[in-house]
Amino acid sequence: MTTTEQHIDQILMPILEQVSDPEIPVLSIMDMGVVRSAIIENGIVKVEITPTYSGCPAMDVIGDDIKKALQDAGYKSEIDLILHPAWTTDWITPRGRQALEDYGIAAPLNAEADKEVLLNGKRIVKCTNCGSKNTRLVSQFGSTACKAQFQCADCQEPFDYFKCLK
Amino acid sequence: MKNKNLYNYILGIADNSLILGQRMGELCGHGPSLETDIACTNISLDLFGQVRSYFQYAAKIAGDGRTEDDIAMLRKEREYKNVLLVEQPNTDFAFTLGRQFLFDVYHLAFLSELQKSSDLTLSAIANKCIKEVSYHERFSSDWVKRLGDGTEESKQKMQDAINSLWTYTDELFHQTEVDKAMVEEGIGVDVTQLKEEYYKKVSQLLEEATLDIPESKWFQKGGKEGIHTEHLGYLLSDLQYMQRTYPNMEW
Numbered sequence: 001m002t003t004t005e006q007h008i009d010q011i012l013m014p015i016l017e018q019v020s021d022p023e024i025p026v027l028s029i030m031d032m033g034v035v036r037s038a039i040i041e042n043g044i045v046k047v048e049i050t051p052t053y054s055g056c057p058a059m060d061v062i063g064d065d066i067k068k069a070l071q072d073a074g075y076k077s078e079i080d081l082i083l084h085p086a087w088t089t090d091w092i093t094p095r096g097r098q099a100l101e102d103y104g105i106a107a108p109l110n111a112e113a114d115k116e117v118l119l120n121g122k123r124i125v126k127c128t129n130c131g132s133k134n135t136r137l138v139s140q141f142g143s144t145a146c147k148a149q150f151q152c153a154d155c156q157e158p159f160d161y162f163k164c165l166k
Numbered sequence: 167m168k169n170k171n172l173y174n175y176i177l178g179i180a181d182n183s184l185i186l187g188q189r190m191g192e193l194c195g196h197g198p199s200l201e202t203d204i205a206c207t208n209i210s211l212d213l214f215g216q217v218r219s220y221f222q223y224a225a226k227i228a229g230d231g232r233t234e235d236d237i238a239m240l241r242k243e244r245e246y247k248n249v250l251l252v253e254q255p256n257t258d259f260a261f262t263l264g265r266q267f268l269f270d271v272y273h274l275a276f277l278s279e280l281q282k283s284s285d286l287t288l289s290a291i292a293n294k295c296i297k298e299v300s301y302h303e304r305f306s307s308d309w310v311k312r313l314g315d316g317t318e319e320s321k322q323k324m325q326d327a328i329n330s331l332w333t334y335t336d337e338l339f340h341q342t343e344v345d346k347a348m349v350e351e352g353i354g355v356d357v358t359q360l361k362e363e364y365y366k367k368v369s370q371l372l373e374e375a376t377l378d379i380p381e382s383k384w385f386q387k388g389g390k391e392g393i394h395t396e397h398l399g400y401l402l403s404d405l406q407y408m409q410r411t412y413p414n415m416e417w
Contacts (some may be wrong), residue, residue: 034296054294083219084290086297119304139201140305141208145215145298149201165297 007037012045015073017020022061023144024101028063033091036082045070045077048081050087053145089165105147106161114164118148127152128159172285173227174247175187175348177237178390180220181248184238185398186269187213188405189256196200197258205305209266212298219291239409243399244392251334253389253398257327259318260313264327269305270369272338273299275360284352293359307371314375321376327379328372338364345390 008016016035023028027050029035030065035046047066051059063079070077092100097107109117114117114162116122118140125135130152137148138158147160167173182243190210197203253268256262280292308409313324339361341349348354369379388394408415 048354051215051294053212053215053298054219055211055213057211083294084286085292086294139205140301140308141201143204145208145211149204163301 006033006035006133007039008035009039011044012038012040012070012075015075016047016068018065019065019069022065022102022121024088024103024105026099027096028099029066031052031093031096031099033096034059034062034087035066036063037118040075042078045075046080048080049057050082050085052087055076055145087165089162092162100162101128104159106150106159108164111164111166117161118163125150125161127155127157129157167230169227171344171347172353173224175354176220176224176227176288178247178344179276180217180224181246182252182269182273183220184211184217185246185248185401186213186266187217187229188250188401189252189254190266191263192256192404193262194364198404201414203261206262209302209305212295212302216291216295216298219294223287223291235409238405243394243402244396245393246402248347248389248398249334249337250386250389251331251337253395253401254331254334255397255401258323260323261327261331263306263309263313264324265331266302267310268328268331268335268368269338270299270303270306271371272335272360275364276355276357279360283354290355291349310371310377311375312408314372314377324375327378328377329382332380332382333384333386335364335368337387337389340387340390343408344392388393 013030015136016038017028019029021029021032027152032052034049034052035047036050037046039046044073047065048122049062053088059081063081066079079163092108100107106128108114110123113124118127118137121137123135124133126133128134132152134153135150136153140148142149146162146165148163150161151153151158187210190213191208193203193206194210195203197206217238218234221237224237225232225234251265254265274296277292281289283289283292294319310324313320315321338366339357341358344353346356349356372379
C-alpha cells in the first residue's frame with residue numbers, strides 16, 4: 001500500500017461520502033480515493049481531486065457533484081484537479097472493493113497477479129456472479145478506461161474487471 | 167510569451183497524442199469487432215485525456231487567455247508539431263495497430279524519461295500517462311504478434327504495414343532547436359538517447375511475430391517542424407469542424 005496521505009476535514013466527510021462516482025454509482029468518491037484533500041479555509045472549502053485515468057470523463061462531473069453537495073450543505077467551494085501523486089487502485093478502500101464486487105465488477109488484483117491475468121491468460125479473477133476462478137480475458141479494454149472484459153467459463157456470465165493501476 | 171520554448175515543447179509532445187487519438191477515435195463504431203472497437207476508442211480516450219493535461223498547462227504558460235480548446239482546435243496545419251507516423255491514415259486493422267505499436271514503444275520510453283524532468287508538472291503528467299501507455303503497448307504488441315504469427319493473409323498485411331510505416335520511425339529521434347534547448351535546461355528528454363533501445367525492442371518483437379525487420383534506410387521527416395504529409399489536412403478538417411463552423415461553441 002502507498003502511504004500517501006489524504007487531508008480531509010472530518011466535518012466534511014459525511015457530505016463527501018454522499019457523492020458517488022457517476023459511472024459506478026454504488027461507489028462513493030471517498031471509497032474510490034479520488035479526493036486527496038478537503039479543508040476549510042476562510043469559510044471556503046478547498047477540495048483537491050485526482051483523476052483515475054487522464055481521459056476519465058467522470059472527473060468533470062465529479063467536480064460539479066462535489067460543488068453541489070457542498071453548496072447544499074451551505075459551503076462555498078473551490079475544486080482543484082491535481083495530477084501528483086498519480087492515482088492508484090491501491091487507494092480504493094476495502095469498503096469500495098466490496099461495493100465493486102457486489103455491483104458485478106471484479107476488484108483489482110495486485111500488480112503482479114494483474115499482469116499474469118492480462119498478459120498470460122492466467123485464470124485467477126473471481127467471477128462476480130458464481131465465484132469461480134475459471135474465467136477468461138475477453139479484452140484488455142472494457143466499458144470504461146479503467147476496466148477489462150472477462151467471461152466466466154463456468155456460469156458464462158460476462159463481467160468487468162477493474163484493472164490494477166499502480 | 168516569456169516561456170516560449172517550454173510552450174512549444176509541450177505542444178510538440180501533446181500533438182503526437184492528439185493526432186494519434188483522433189486517428190484511433192475514427193474507429194469508433196468501425197472496429198473489426200466490438201472488443202477491438204472498444205479497445206481502440208479507449209486508447210483514443212486515454213490519449214485525449216493526456217492531451218488535456220498538456221494543453222491546460224500550455225495555456226497557463228501562455229497566460230494570454232487562450233484555452234486548451236483554442237490550442238487543440240484553432241491552429242493551422244503548419245502549427246501542429248506531431249511526427250508524421252501518427253497522422254498516417256487507418257488503411258486496415260494491421261496498419262492501425264502496427265502504427266500504434268511503433269508509437270507505443272517510443273511513447274513508453276519517452277514518458278519514462280520525462281518522469282525525471284525538472285519541470286514538476288511535466289514529470290507529474292508523465293507519471294500519470296505512463297501507467298496508461300503501458301496498457302496500450304501491451305495491446306498493440308499483442309496484435310502485432312497475433313497478426314504476424316497468424317494466417318498467411320494476416321502476416322502479409324502486418325508485414326506490409328510495418329514496411330510502409332518504417333520510413334516514419336526515425337523522425338521520433340530527431341531533435342528540434344526547442345528540444346535541444348529544453349534538454350539543456352533539464353526539462354526535456356534527449357530523444358537521441360532512446361533510439362538504440364527502441365530499435366532493439368521493436369526488432370525483438372517483430373522477430374517474435376515472425377516478421378521481417380525492414381532494411382530500408384530511407385527515412386521521412388518534417389512533422390516536428392510542421393511540414394506534414396497530405397493526410398494531416400484532412401484529419402484537421404474533421405477535428406476542427408465544429409469550432410470552425412460554430413466559432414466558440416461549447417458543449
